[in-house]
Amino acid sequence: MDEVDRSVLAVLEKHGRISNAELADRVGLSQSPCLRRVRRLEEAGIIRGYRAVIDPAAVGRSLRVFAGVRLMRHTRADVVAFERAVIRLPEVTHTHHVTGNYDYLLEVEVADLPAYEDFHANRLAGLPGVATVTSYVTMKTLSADTT
Known part of the structure; x- marks a missing residue:
């Protein structure tokens, strides 16, 4: 190149x-x-694709939350079970396996805080192997995708 x-x-x-x-x-x-x-x-796979960047608020997803997830155990089976389940959640737009205080950092888009509360309590916290979830509500996003 x-x-x-x-x-x-x-x-x-x-x-x-x-x-x-x-x-x-x-x-x-x-x-x-x-x-x-x-x-x-x-x-060569350097350009992996092209996409449209959608305004989340225009499609009813005006609240963005970052959720740090810790797993109870780190066996291969537990990791695979969590990953298979989390990628099926439409509210989760990005999933990152990370180092540090969390095992995964999820980017979640929902309509509002009550919708996130429901998602957190009834879907995310119940995924296989989840020990804890720490949520960070986004107040403002500054990135190239917003221009």
């Missing part, structure tokens, strides 16, 4: 729907070599 590939990736990361002509212009290539580079990056 060279500097031109890095430039292509930087532009696509912020503007995934950009036309090939505009992309080529921004990175200083003609259209055909630019398209070949993008296809090569896709085939």
Whole structure:
């Protein structure tokens, strides 16, 4: 991967729907070599896909909570059981297996605080192997996805 590939990736990361002509212009290539580079990056798995970034509030998920989850035990069977169960929860938008105070850090999107309370008590806390859940309610999000 060279500097031109890095430039292509930087532009696509912020503007995934950009036309090939505009992309080529921004990175200083003609259209055909630019398209070949993008296809090569896709085939190599460096570009894993394209997605739409949805405003959570517009679809009834205006509350974002980060939940730190500790498991009771760390046997392979317990970890697999938890992971299989957590990925089925539509409220959980991202699941990270982490080091530190928690075993997992979950990003959860729900309508409001009562909806999170219900989710926490009736779904999350009952997942296989869950010992504790610590919740952090997001007050404001600052990221590239919000622009």
